[in-house]
Amino acid sequence: MTAADQPRSRAGETRPRAFLDQLRSRALDLFHSAWSPTPFTVRRWALASVVVNAGITVTGAAVRLTGSGLGCPTWPQCTPGSFVPAAHDAHAPVNMAIEFGNRLLTFLVLAVAVACVVAVLRVTPRRSSLVRLAWIQPIGVAVQGLWGGLVVRSLLNPVTVSVHFLVSIGMILAALALYARSGEGDAPPRRLVHRDIRTLGFVLVAAVFVLVVAGVVVTGTGPHSGDEAASRFDFDIQTVVQIHADAVWIVLGLTFALLFALHVTDSPGRARRGALVLLGVELAQGVIGYVQYFLAVPAILVGAHVLGAALVWIATLRVVFLMRSRGPGDTLASGHNELDAVGV
Numbered sequence: 203m204t205a206a207d208q209p210r211s212r213a214g215e216t217r218p219r220a221f222l223d224q225l226r227s228r229a230l231d232l233f234h235s236a237w238s239p240t241p242f243t244v245r246r247w248a249l250a251s252v253v254v255n256a257g258i259t260v261t262g263a264a265v266r267l268t269g270s271g272l273g274c275p276t277w278p279q280c281t282p283g284s285f286v287p288a289a290h291d292a293h294a295p296v297n298m299a300i301e302f303g304n305r306l307l308t309f310l311v312l313a314v315a316v317a318c319v320v321a322v323l324r325v326t327p328r329r330s331s332l333v334r335l336a337w338i339q340p341i342g343v344a345v346q347g348l349w350g351g352l353v354v355r356s357l358l359n360p361v362t363v364s365v366h367f368l369v370s371i372g373m374i375l376a377a378l379a380l381y382a383r384s385g386e387g388d389a390p391p392r393r394l395v396h397r398d399i400r401t402l403g404f405v406l407v408a409a410v411f412v413l414v415v416a417g418v419v420v421t422g423t424g425p426h427s428g429d430e431a432a433s434r435f436d437f438d439i440q441t442v443v444q445i446h447a448d449a450v451w452i453v454l455g456l457t458f459a460l461l462f463a464l465h466v467t468d469s470p471g472r473a474r475r476g477a478l479v480l481l482g483v484e485l486a487q488g489v490i491g492y493v494q495y496f497l498a499v500p501a502i503l504v505g506a507h508v509l510g511a512a513l514v515w516i517a518t519l520r521v522v523f524l525m526r527s528r529g530p531g532d533t534l535a536s537g538h539n540e541l542d543a544v545g546v
Contacts (some may be wrong), residue, residue, distance in 0.1 A: 232317075239321040241384065244332070247318045248381035251339055254311045255377050256512040258304070260369045264510040265304045269500040271358045271428025273301030277351035280305070310345060315339030318380065331383055338376040345369060358432035360422030367418055371515060378519050387529030395525045403522045406456045407442045410518045413453050414511055416446040426504060443495065450488055454509065457481050461520070473524040482516040485506075487514055 235243040265271055273293050274280035280302050281288045287298035318339050322332040346369055353362045393400055420442050423435040435442075461477040463469075487510035494503035 219506065236317040236321045237324060239325045241325060244318075244325050245319050245381060245384040247314065248377060248384050250314050250335075251311075251318055251377035252374060252381055252516065254307075254314050255370060255373045256509075256516065258307050258311055259367060259374075259512050260505060260509045261304050261307055262367070263505055265301050266358075266363070266428035267505055268297065268300050269429060270297035270300040271363075271432060272353070272354065273297035273299070274305065274354070277354040305350075308343065308350075312340060312343045315343050322380075322384075329383075329388060331388060333385060335376060335380040339373070339380075342369065342373045342376065343492045346373070354422050358425075358428045360433060360435050363428070364418045366423055368415070371414060371512075372510065374515060377521060378516060378523070382520075382523040383528075386527065387504065389527075389529035391526045391528050393526050395473060396467055399460070399463045399467065399469065400522075401526050402456065402460050403525055406453070406460055406516055407522055409449070409453050409456055410515060413446070413449040414515060416442070416449045417507075417511060420446050421504075425499060426501060450491070454481075454484055454488070457484060470524070473521065476517070476521040476524045480514070480521050482511050483510070483517045486510065 223531055237246060239247075255384050265273070274287065275290070275293060275345060276282055279285050280298065281290045281293075283312050287302050288294065289295075290298065300375065315336075316339075318336040319333075321327070322336040325332075346366070348363070349366055353359070356362045419435060419437065420439075423437045423439050427434060457477065461474070461481055464474045465479055490503060490507050490510055494500065494507055497503065
């Protein structure tokens with residue numbers, strides 16, 4: 203090696219070391235954000251829980267859309283006698299890798315759930331309302347894991363698959379409630395809008411949930427079952443699609459009504475902006491839904507539609523939380539609100 207090459211060699215050795223040092227530093231920061239939390243870091247962990255629970259609904263759909271639903275044909279093992287993918291004549295390696303990858307993501311959701319619990323237990327002052335909401339996260343992950351085993355053992359029966367998705371919707375609700383409650387105080391809830399508008403918000407949440415259930419039925423009736431061995435709902439596809447489309451128009455009508463009511467009553471700007479964001483998400487979701495229908499439901503658009511369903515659900519719940527207050531919290535006083543920052 204020449205003298206000229208030595209500095210390059212040392213620089214090449216320094217870069218990986220610097221990267222590892224930076225990675226170690228970030229890992230320690232994550233640990234301390236849960237072990238030595240502030241109200242702000244508790245809120246960040248709650249937001250992370252919203253993100254990972256929404257994300258795993260999309261990756262779960264990707265498993266089904268790629269025909270990998272039985273890529274790991276056993277549970278809790280992936281293939282008979284092995285917890286990781288092993289050669290299996292009935293399943294292609296890529297399908298096994300996709301299903302196994304989705305199972306691994308469950309541990310990421312669990313890690314975030316545990317971090318939420320640790321953070322709310324160690325933050326000062328401890329708030330019992332946050333503790334109860336945080337414990338839903340790891341318990342929900344355990345329920346999802348066990349139910350996932352039933353999904354596999356039932357050969358992707360559409361009932362078990364549908365419940366699997368709806369539990370994820372419930373997990374998103376709990377995570378978003380934790381996020382909202384961690385950013386406010388513990389005073390009794392106080393309405394920021396007229397009572398009838400608040401009631402309309404609850405009706406909208408119920409309508410969106412019915413819309414999601416109708417979408418799940420359409421999914422369980424149509425193609426993309428996840429595996430050739432999977433059964434389907436014995437419904438007429440045109441009928442369930444029409445019911446789903448009718449529910450879409452009901453939700454859009456309720457959203458227009460809510461947005462109009464918030465504006466004419468001069469409700470708080472955050473609530474009005476939240477309703478406007480919800481309408482935008484719904485319109486985008488509607489476009490995806492109609493395009494996928496007329497293109498014979500290509501897998502990529504179905505995946506986008508599942509993501510849209512999660513975003514509509516989140517945006518709907520957020521509007522309801524914005525229409526009431528429990529007093530200022532430490533994180534609100536500091537002006538940190540990540541969902542406002544990204545416009546969700």
